[in-house]
Amino acid sequence: MRSTVLGASDGAASPVGNDASHGGPGPEFGPWLEKASILIVDDEPGMRNFLVRTLGPRAKRVEEAADCEEATALLDQHHFDVVILDNIMPGKSGVEWLTEQREIGFFSDAILMTAYADLDTAIKALRAGAVDFVLKPFRSNQILNAVARCLDRMRLRRENHVLRHELRATSDHVLLRDKLIGYSPQIQEIRETIARVAPLPTSILISGESGTGKEVTARSLHALSDRAEKPFVPINCAAIPSEMIEAELFGHVKGAFTGAQSARDGLFMHAQGGTLFLDEVGELSLATQSKLLRAIESRRVRPVGSEREAPVDLRFIFATNADLEAEVEAGRFRADLFYRINVMHIEMPPLSARGDDVLELAELFMTKLSKQLGVRAVPMDAAVRAGLTRYDWPGNVRELRNLIERTLILGKFPAEFRDELADQGSQVDRDETLDEMERRHILAMLHKTNGNRNEAARRLGVSRKTIDRKCASWEQE
Numbered sequence: 001m002r003s004t005v006l007g008a009s010d011g012a013a014s015p016v017g018n019d020a021s022h023g024g025p026g027p028e029f030g031p032w033l034e035k036a037s038i039l040i041v042d043d044e045p046g047m048r049n050f051l052v053r054t055l056g057p058r059a060k061r062v063e064e065a066a067d068c069e070e071a072t073a074l075l076d077q078h079h080f081d082v083v084i085l086d087n088i089m090p091g092k093s094g095v096e097w098l099t100e101q102r103e104i105g106f107f108s109d110a111i112l113m114t115a116y117a118d119l120d121t122a123i124k125a126l127r128a129g130a131v132d133f134v135l136k137p138f139r140s141n142q143i144l145n146a147v148a149r150c151l152d153r154m155r156l157r158r159e160n161h162v163l164r165h166e167l168r169a170t171s172d173h174v175l176l177r178d179k180l181i182g183y184s185p186q187i188q189e190i191r192e193t194i195a196r197v198a199p200l201p202t203s204i205l206i207s208g209e210s211g212t213g214k215e216v217t218a219r220s221l222h223a224l225s226d227r228a229e230k231p232f233v234p235i236n237c238a239a240i241p242s243e244m245i246e247a248e249l250f251g252h253v254k255g256a257f258t259g260a261q262s263a264r265d266g267l268f269m270h271a272q273g274g275t276l277f278l279d280e281v282g283e284l285s286l287a288t289q290s291k292l293l294r295a296i297e298s299r300r301v302r303p304v305g306s307e308r309e310a311p312v313d314l315r316f317i318f319a320t321n322a323d324l325e326a327e328v329e330a331g332r333f334r335a336d337l338f339y340r341i342n343v344m345h346i347e348m349p350p351l352s353a354r355g356d357d358v359l360e361l362a363e364l365f366m367t368k369l370s371k372q373l374g375v376r377a378v379p380m381d382a383a384v385r386a387g388l389t390r391y392d393w394p395g396n397v398r399e400l401r402n403l404i405e406r407t408l409i410l411g412k413f414p415a416e417f418r419d420e421l422a423d424q425g426s427q428v429d430r431d432e433t434l435d436e437m438e439r440r441h442i443l444a445m446l447h448k449t450n451g452n453r454n455e456a457a458r459r460l461g462v463s464r465k466t467i468d469r470k471c472a473s474w475e476q477e
Contacts, residue, residue, distance in 0.1 A: 037061040105306030182357030198224035208348030211396030230274030256305025355461015
């Protein structure tokens with residue numbers, strides 16, 4: 001067995017005909033080849049050497065095995081994106097070996113090499129799960145194109161699966177998926193935390209009320225990490241039925257349960273190399289929590305019905321709107337899993353604690369949704385802006401988005417979102433100075449909160465000291 005990583009000798013001549021030059025990865029074979037891991041299984045040293053020289057300089061990792069037993073041992077230890085397999089080998093044919101591997105868990109795409117292009121062999125290869133068929137002798141560009149097709153097919157399959165999963169898991173169109181909006185002190189602090197921990201492999205737990213932007217934060221962490229070009233796979237644990245969650249997460253082999261007519265990779269495998277975001281992790285059953293803990297610690301998953309564990313390379317981000325410490329005390333969440341995922345904790349503030357961020361978010365939603373719906377934006381005057389700031393937002397950002405959409409449909413803001421004092425003040429004197437406007441607005445908020453300066457400061461997004469200082473200066477006038 002020999003392992004090659006980004007480099008191999010070019011000295012030997014091709015044993016399969018005229019060979020192209022062995023330059024760098026090159027765009028003609030797609031962007032995924034240089035990130036791929038490949039296993040070559042062939043009993044002929046010359047063929048293995050040729051394939052290593054062809055693929056080694058272009059792929060991230062290339063390993064070779066001289067027989068089926070050696071290949072099986074390598075598959076038990078590592079994940080390979082593509083397996084290039086000779087059909088005629090001593091003891092066991094490539095098709096027979098591939099059929100056996102599919103039954104116990106085979107997590108790669110297979111390309112079968114053969115010198116006999118008969119229909120029976122081709123049919124058996126397809127039934128065994130081979131995705132491509134290469135006839136000997138072949139040129140280097142033929143095998144490179146076959147590998148590139150496999151990798152592109154794999155990427156499209158995983159992207160489609162993840163997109164279908166996202167469409168099933170969410171009923172709400174999220175406009176702010178990829179960035180945090182606002183400049184409140186809480187959001188600024190979260191941005192700084194994200195910048196510090198994003199490049200690290202550390203597991204992160206994000207907590208907060210529903211609708212506070214936990215997935216937005218998770219996507220920001222992924223975008224700033226070294227895995228940004230790899231998949232980001234979000235999983236809403238509360239949206240998947242408990243009897244299906246294990247198969248969805250870890251995958252399954254053919255015949256593992258009633259209805260499993262073919263093998264399928266789980267979301268762990270679809271996130272390979274990227275970030276797995278487990279939202280509402282507190283909703284998992286204790287049995288699934290145990291399997292999740294093992295997967296996190298070992299970085300290996302066992303699909304339902306499989307005899308083999310598959311290695312995974314993932315960054316884990318978790319989110320919950322529950323108090324997991326209370327869930328641990330109540331026996332509904334495993335203590336060992338809680339301490340394993342709570343390495344770094346980010347707590348998302350409710351929208352009502354973010355001051356004028358609500359106005360920035362409202363303006364963004366108004367602009368985006370008016371274009372989507374094809375209607376004119378509804379102006380937000382001083383009365384509406386004061387009303388939006390005053391409201392408690394129990395549904396947080398999601399509730400704000402729904403309010404803006406409803407406003408666009410009706411053509412006006414609901415009456416309860418108009419602050420009459422602010423409305424009257426804007427009508428009485430539109431030429432007031434900035435100091436007068438600030439004074440009127442603070443006094444109006446104190447009136448709304450029955451003189452509670454702490455609550456007024458929270459709603460205005462300023463400190464209590466600011467309110468005290470302003471009131472003291474007004475009393476001296």
